[in-house]
Amino acid sequence: MRRCLLVAVLALLVIISAQTFGKVKIVYWQYYFEAKVKAIDELIQEFQKLYPDIEVEHVTFPYEAFNEKVAASIPAGTGPDVVNLYYGWIPKYVTSGYLQPLPENEFSDEYFANNFFPFVAKGVEFLGKRYAVPIAVRSLALFWNKDLFKAAGLDPEKPPRTLQELVEVAKKLTKYDKQGNIVQAGLATQPSGQGHHWIREVLTRQFGGKPYSDDYTKVLYHNVPEALKFYTDLITVHKVGYPGFMNDDITAFTSMSAAMNIDGSFRIAALKKAGLNFGVAELPEHNGIKSNFASFWANAITKNATGQKLDAAIKFIKFLSSDKVMEVWLEKVGELPANPAVAQKYYNDPIYGPFLKGLEYAHATFFVDETAQRKVMMDAVDKVWLKGISPDRAFREAAEEEQKILDNFWKSVGK
Amino acid sequence: MKLRHKKVLTAYLFLSIPLFFFVFIRFYPMMYSFYISFTDWNIISPIKKFVGFSNYIKIFQDPVFKISLFNTLKYVLLGVPSVIALSLCLALLLNNITKFQSLYRLVYVMPYITPLVATSWVWRWMYQRPPTGVINNFLNMLGLPTRNFLLSTSEALPSIVATTVWVELGYCIVIFLAGLQNIPKEYLEAAKVDGANRTQLLFKITIPLLNPVIVFLSVMETIIFLRIFTQVYNMTDQGAGGPLNSTKPLVLYIYQKAFKSFDMGTAAAATVVLFLIILTITVIQLKVLNRKVQY
Numbered sequence: 077m078r079r080c081l082l083v084a085v086l087a088l089l090v091i092i093s094a095q096t097f098g099k100v101k102i103v104y105w106q107y108y109f110e111a112k113v114k115a116i117d118e119l120i121q122e123f124q125k126l127y128p129d130i131e132v133e134h135v136t137f138p139y140e141a142f143n144e145k146v147a148a149s150i151p152a153g154t155g156p157d158v159v160n161l162y163y164g165w166i167p168k169y170v171t172s173g174y175l176q177p178l179p180e181n182e183f184s185d186e187y188f189a190n191n192f193f194p195f196v197a198k199g200v201e202f203l204g205k206r207y208a209v210p211i212a213v214r215s216l217a218l219f220w221n222k223d224l225f226k227a228a229g230l231d232p233e234k235p236p237r238t239l240q241e242l243v244e245v246a247k248k249l250t251k252y253d254k255q256g257n258i259v260q261a262g263l264a265t266q267p268s269g270q271g272h273h274w275i276r277e278v279l280t281r282q283f284g285g286k287p288y289s290d291d292y293t294k295v296l297y298h299n300v301p302e303a304l305k306f307y308t309d310l311i312t313v314h315k316v317g318y319p320g321f322m323n324d325d326i327t328a329f330t331s332m333s334a335a336m337n338i339d340g341s342f343r344i345a346a347l348k349k350a351g352l353n354f355g356v357a358e359l360p361e362h363n364g365i366k367s368n369f370a371s372f373w374a375n376a377i378t379k380n381a382t383g384q385k386l387d388a389a390i391k392f393i394k395f396l397s398s399d400k401v402m403e404v405w406l407e408k409v410g411e412l413p414a415n416p417a418v419a420q421k422y423y424n425d426p427i428y429g430p431f432l433k434g435l436e437y438a439h440a441t442f443f444v445d446e447t448a449q450r451k452v453m454m455d456a457v458d459k460v461w462l463k464g465i466s467p468d469r470a471f472r473e474a475a476e477e478e479q480k481i482l483d484n485f486w487k488s489v490g491k
Numbered sequence: 492m493k494l495r496h497k498k499v500l501t502a503y504l505f506l507s508i509p510l511f512f513f514v515f516i517r518f519y520p521m522m523y524s525f526y527i528s529f530t531d532w533n534i535i536s537p538i539k540k541f542v543g544f545s546n547y548i549k550i551f552q553d554p555v556f557k558i559s560l561f562n563t564l565k566y567v568l569l570g571v572p573s574v575i576a577l578s579l580c581l582a583l584l585l586n587n588i589t590k591f592q593s594l595y596r597l598v599y600v601m602p603y604i605t606p607l608v609a610t611s612w613v614w615r616w617m618y619q620r621p622p623t624g625v626i627n628n629f630l631n632m633l634g635l636p637t638r639n640f641l642l643s644t645s646e647a648l649p650s651i652v653a654t655t656v657w658v659e660l661g662y663c664i665v666i667f668l669a670g671l672q673n674i675p676k677e678y679l680e681a682a683k684v685d686g687a688n689r690t691q692l693l694f695k696i697t698i699p700l701l702n703p704v705i706v707f708l709s710v711m712e713t714i715i716f717l718r719i720f721t722q723v724y725n726m727t728d729q730g731a732g733g734p735l736n737s738t739k740p741l742v743l744y745i746y747q748k749a750f751k752s753f754d755m756g757t758a759a760a761a762t763v764v765l766f767l768i769i770l771t772i773t774v775i776q777l778k779v780l781n782r783k784v785q786y
Contacts, residue, residue, distance in 0.1 A: 143753065147535040168753060172536035257621040257637055268729045320642045320728060322623060323616070333622075447751040451731055458734045462644055488531075 100388045101131045102381065105146070105156035106373075107139040115408045123395050130388045146174070157381035157389050163199045163374050164443040166207050171489050175376045177205035182390050191397060192414050195370050199440035203489070208374035209397045212411030214341045215370045215434040216270055216278070218242075218360060222353045224249060224260070224335040235336075235357035239282070239306065242336075242360045246316040249335035261317035264325035264334040265310050265457075271325070272453035273369035274338050274359070277439045279303035282362035292442040293486055298475035305467035308460040319457060340371075341431040345410050358430045370438035372414065444485035452478045521766075528759035535753070546760035556761065558736045559744040562648060563717060563768075566740060569652045570659075570716040575709055577656065578663030579701075583693075585664065586671045596665065603661030611725035614654040615641065618726075641726060644737040651722050651738055659715065663708050670704035671697070706780040710773055717769050718742055741765050 104120075106112065113136050120132045135156065137145045142161075146169075149155035161169065169175050183206060188197040193213065200208045222232035228249050236242040246262030253259050265271060276287045276297060285300030297303065311318045321328055326343065328334035330350050338359065347354055359368055375393040377386065395401065402413035406422065412431055413419045419432040443449055456474035459465040528546055530539040550556045585595055602610060617625045618640035627637050640650045678696055687695065698705075720742040724730040731747075732739025741761065749758035 143534055143750075168533065169535065172533060173538075174535060253621055253631075255621070255631055255637060257631075259622045268731070318642075321620070323619065324728070445752050447747065450729075451733075454728070454731065454733065455735055458644075462642070462734055 099129055099131045100384045101133060102157040102385055102388045102392060103133045103135060103155075104158045104160070104392070105135050105137075106160035107142050108136040109139070111409045115405060119396065119401060119404065123392060126395070127388070127391060130391065132392060155378055155380050157378060157385050158375055158392055159378055160373055160375050161208070163208065163210070163372050163440060164446050166200060166374075166376070167202050167442075167444060167485070167489070169376070170202050170207060174378055175207050176379050176381070177207055178209070178377065179386075179390065182394070183209065193370070193416055193419075193435045193438065195435075195438050195440045196372070196414055199370075199372065199442070200374055208376035209393055210372040210374040210414045211396050211401060212405045212409065213370050213372040213414045213435060214412060215368050215431045215438050216273060216338055216340055216359055217430045217434060218336060218357045219329060219339055219343070219347070220336045220355050220357065221329070221332060221334075222355055224332060228335070233355070235355060236360050237357075239360050239362040243310070243314055243316075246310070246336060247314055250316045258315065258317065258321060259333070261321050261328055261334040262314075262336065263310060263316050264321065264328045264337040265307065265317040266319050266325035267307075267454045267457045268319065268450065269325045270339050270369075271307070271319075271457070272450050273441070275303055275307050275453055275457075277369040277441055278359055278367040279306055279362075281367040281439075282365045284363070287441070293482060295475040295479045295482065298471045301468040301471045304456060304460070304471045304474075308457060308467050308470075311457075311461045318461065319454075341410075341412050341428070344427055356427050356430045358433055366434075366437045368434035368438035370435055370440050372440070445481055448481050449478055452481070524759045524762050527755055528763050530756050532755040533753045534749070534755050542756065546756045547764075549757055550761050550764070555736055555739070556744060559732075559739045559741045560764075562732075562737070562739055563719070563741045563765075565648055566652060566655075566719050567713055567716040567772075569649060570655055570719075571709060571712045573652070574656045574659045574663055574712055575705065578660050578667055578708075579705075581660065582664045582667030582671060583697075585668060596668065599664050600661035602658045605658075607658065607721045608725055610658055611654065611722045614650075615726045618650055642734060644734050647727070647734060647738045651719075651726055654726070655716070655719065655722055659712060663712070666704060666708055667701070670701050674700045702780070706776065709780065710776050713772055713776065714769060717765070717772070720746065 104116070106116065113134075116134055120134055123132060124130065143165075146155065146159065155174075159175075166175070185197075188206070192210070196210060196213070197206065200206050200210075218235060220235045225232040230245065230248060236245045242263065249260065249262035250258060251260035267275065280287045280297045280300055280303040283300040283302040283306070285297060285303065287297045288295055310316050317328075317334065322331060322333045325334065325337050325339070326346075329337040329339070330347065330352065332352070344356075358366070375396055377389045377393065381389040397414065399413075399415060399418050402415055402418045403421075405411055406413055406428070412428065412435065413422075416436070419435060422428045422432055425432075452474045455477075456467075456470045459470040459473070460467050527539070529541055529543060531542045531546075532539040581599065585592055585599075588595070616623060619627065620637055620639065620642065621627050621631060624640075626640070631637060639646055641647045674697060678700070679692060682692055682696055719740045723732055723738050723740055723743050724746075727733050727738055730743070732743045742765070745758045745761045745765070748754045748761065
């Protein structure tokens with residue numbers, strides 16, 4: 077009897093292990109964001125149905141611990157095969173010897189051209205090689221509060237289309253108290269929010285310049301000080317808002333203390349939840365020039381994945397960047413599809429449409445240290461409105477400082 | 492084994508637990524950061540290349556490091572005397588009352604036991620400009636002009652100091668009260684008999700006898716202000732220590748270098764500098780302030 081039981085148990089073990097070992101197992105890491113985690117869990121189920129011989133283990137951890145967690149996993153040899161990371165971190169992960177370039181036969185120029193908006197290919201490239209593919213992307217747009225437009229006697233369905241209109245409308249929407257303090261901002265101006273992207277990638281181009289040289293080794297935005305001047309004039313001349321009004325732009329807009337704001341597609345869900353009567357428009361154009369800033373998280377393959385695992389990882393990230401997944405992602409997570417063909421289906425959506433149209437002409441800045449580079453722009457604005465320094469000089473000093481950050485980076489990677 | 496030996500052994504056994512803690516949780520990371528300060532580690536790279544003193548040269552050439560260092564000193568010089576003087580005054584007043592003393596003490600201790608992040612955010616909102624800032628609304632009500640507080644390069648640091656003083660008062664008052672209650676009544680009574688007035692009592696008896704408490708508190712508070720971080724991180728835009736670095740202390744500089752720019756080598760070098768500063772100041776304070784008072 078005992079022998080029979082032993083044989084049965086052994087047989088069972090053999091069956092289980094045969095099943096397990098016959099499969100290729102890959103590990104996928106991303107930070108914890110409920111909607112994303114749920115979506116990925118469901119997508120993994122679907123992927124495993126498509127490829128029954130591949131098993132994907134999904135590991136999540138808090139966003140704050142991202143780099144520490146990944147760093148600790150390398151010497152321990154327990155890292156992921158596929159990792160979801162911010163496109164701006166690619167250089168650091170590549171120079172630290174963590175990622176492998178995407179195989180060119182699987183991820184050709186044609187594959188990128190057919191599947192993604194043009195800024196994606198550039199955003200995932202480092203020293204001539206591409207390292208990751210996104211599921212979804214984010215861009216900027218102008219949010220406006222329809223109720224406050226009505227209260228100011230403006231047409232709530234007509235957002236400003238150009239920078240001139242933006243200034244005029246913002247002035248009409250701004251309210252002051254007896255001492256001249258702003259109590260309702262026409263336009264929230266917060267360089268520490270999305271403002272620094274607007275100055276760098278949008279205003280600079282609209283005033284006829286370029287933020288950086290094509291290979292991102294030289295800062296060029298100081299050649300068009302008009303870009304910074306336009307932004308700081310909103311604060312010092314037109315007085316339609318200032319950094320820190322109601323603490324920040326998001327609080328100001330959500331609490332109906334700011335009538336307009338420039339913010340990202342990732343804010344949609346929160347604003348809907350707040351029950352705000354808002355509209356979304358493409359960023360105002362100037363001199364006929366449209367521009368936008370896009371950013372994204374992307375899936376990259378680490379050096380852990382070799383042989384069969386590499387094949388499985390390639391299949392998995394291609395699956396995650398497929399049309400169908402992008403549609404699921406928009407529905408479940410609310411992030412924009414990275415593929416123009418998918419995006420076009422939603423062009424008429426009043427909320428997503430303006431963001432998606434913005435992607436056509438968007439740029440994904442190549443950041444080497446986003447926090448430091450953002451601070452440079454915050455400081456430039458502060459110098460003008462707090463210290464009375466001319467936008468011209470403030471922009472030049474910002475460029476000098478940012479150039480140092482870029483130089484240090486390129487020196488460290490030996491270029 | 493004799494009972495006495497057994498007792499000593501047991502004591503050592505129990506003492507070895509905190510010793511273990513100190514060695515592995517405190518000293519080991521400390522020594523390790525000395526080592527990191529001589530490398531170019533970027534937190535995720537498996538390689539830590541030895542770069543000699545170049546991180547130290549780098550930070551001393553960095554204007555932001557100098558500003559942070561200077562700001563840190565400002566925090567100490569503004570904060571420590573204010574908190575010591577204010578808490579001493581309040582403790583003396585509290586020591587004089589008999590009714591509701593514990594209630595008052597509780598009121599003063601409350602800010603100290605409130606989580607600092609919460610306190611910082613409440614003050615951040617109180618410092619806002621109109622229409623939300625309570626302090627500015629009050630000033631406007633009195634017909635006084637609006638102040639920028641945290642949005643101004645000159646007012647932001649003192650504003651943060653004020654919040655910190657308000658928090659630290661609770662702790663210092665309790666310690667001062669304990670010190671005051673330890674002063675033998677006989678000394679004060681004898682002096683009164685000899686015809687000493689209240690000022691003389693305070694400056695000739697009470698304060699000299701409180702010296703050990705003053706030394707202890709000034710050492711503790713100096714370290715607290717030297718290590719200031721949470722308030723600044725929570726009270727400035729994006730925790731950046733702005734506007735224009737005007738509130739950035741050394742610890743925030745270290746944090747940004749380490750966990751935002753991932754430049755662990757520079758961050759460790761700045762940590763070593765901060766360590767040396769704290770060590771030097773503490774030694775000096777203990778030497779200068781710790782005079783024995785005897786009657």
